[in-house]
Amino acid sequence: MIRGRTTPARRWFCGVLLSLAAGTVGAASGIVIDPQGEPLEGVRVCYWIANVEQLCVSTDGSGTWELPRSRIDTIRLTLDGYLPKKTVGGDHPEPLILELAAMLLVKLEDTAGEPIESGQVEVLYSSGKRIGPFPISRAAGTRIRSLRPGPVVIIARSVGYEEGRASESELLAGEEIVAIVRLEPAEDP
Numbered sequence: 001m002i003r004g005r006t007t008p009a010r011r012w013f014c015g016v017l018l019s020l021a022a023g024t025v026g027a028a029s030g031i032v033i034d035p036q037g038e039p040l041e042g043v044r045v046c047y048w049i050a051n052v053e054q055l056c057v058s059t060d061g062s063g064t065w066e067l068p069r070s071r072i073d074t075i076r077l078t079l080d081g082y083l084p085k086k087t088v089g090g091d092h093p094e095p096l097i098l099e100l101a102a103m104l105l106v107k108l109e110d111t112a113g114e115p116i117e118s119g120q121v122e123v124l125y126s127s128g129k130r131i132g133p134f135p136i137s138r139a140a141g142t143r144i145r146s147l148r149p150g151p152v153v154i155i156a157r158s159v160g161y162e163e164g165r166a167s168e169s170e171l172l173a174g175e176e177i178v179a180i181v182r183l184e185p186a187e188d189p
Contacts, residue, residue, distance in 0.1 A: 029066040030092030032059050032077060039063025040079060040098060048076040048086060063095070080145055081174075102149045102171030105178045106134075107141035108156055108164075115139035116183060119158030126151045126168075133157075141178075149173045156181040 032043045045065040046053035049072060059065045067075070070089060077085045082098040104123065108116035117139045122132035125148070136142045136158075154166040161183035169179055 027066045028069050028075070028090050028092075029064070031063045031095045032065065032079075033063055033095045033097055034082075035097060035099060037095075040082075043077050043079045043082075043098065046076050046078075047072045047089065048074040078146075083146060083148060100174035101146040102173055103176035104144045104147055104152075104154070104169075104171065105141055105176060106136065106144065106154055106156070106166075107139075107178070107180045108136055108158055109180055109182050110161070111182055111184055113182075116158050116161065119156055119161075119183075121157075121181065122155045123147065124153045124155055143176075147171055154179045154181055156183060158183055160186055162186050 032040045032045070034040055039059070039062050041059055041061045041063065043059040043063070043065065044053075044056055045059065045067065046056035047067065047070060048054075053076060055067065057065050057067055073089050074086055075089050077087070077096060077098060079098060081101055081103070083101045085096065085098055087096060106121045108119050108121075110116055117137065119136045120133040121136060121142065122130050122134070123144065124130050131147070134142050134144055149171045151168050151170050153168050156164045156166075162185070164181045164183040166179045166181045169177055171177065
């Protein structure tokens with residue numbers, strides 16, 4: 001028997017275990033397909049509790065998944081190259097469709113065109129939503145997957161340089177674009 005104070009975290013964890021155990025007999029299941037109707041293998045299917053993935057399985061070669069039935073009402077599906085999807089828990093007699101994501105490779109250069117090997121980038125959508133920061137720790141840049149398609153501006157920072165922005169780019173579903181952000185040396189104070 002574990003003795004000690006009951007903390008909020010311990011109560012939450014016990015609640016998760018009880019929720020999983022309290023489901024009815026059977027399983028929650030479904031099939032995951034791409035926009036063309038082809039089954040997707042390797043999709044991570046998880047119960048989504050308090051913005052955290054819990055109890056996960058992967059789809060098989062036919063896109064099929066099965067989780068123990070639970071009273072948890074949200075599942076999250078993720079696969080590299082596709083947009084994450086949240087849906088209600090339980091059985092899904094109709095296939096769940098994952099939409100293709102856009103991908104972005106960002107490289108930093110100085111004004112002479114030489115690579116900058118460290119820094120960070122953010123992706124700014126025209127709606128005002130920011131995603132990031134994403135670290136850059138090599139001259140080859142950083143690859144960002146699972147982005148929502150649409151117009152974006154890439155903002156970059158690196159120690160010793162002024163903040164820089166690339167011109168607006170259009171992210172397209174299923175495609176990768178390369179963005180080079182040129183940074184000017186910071187002026188001495």
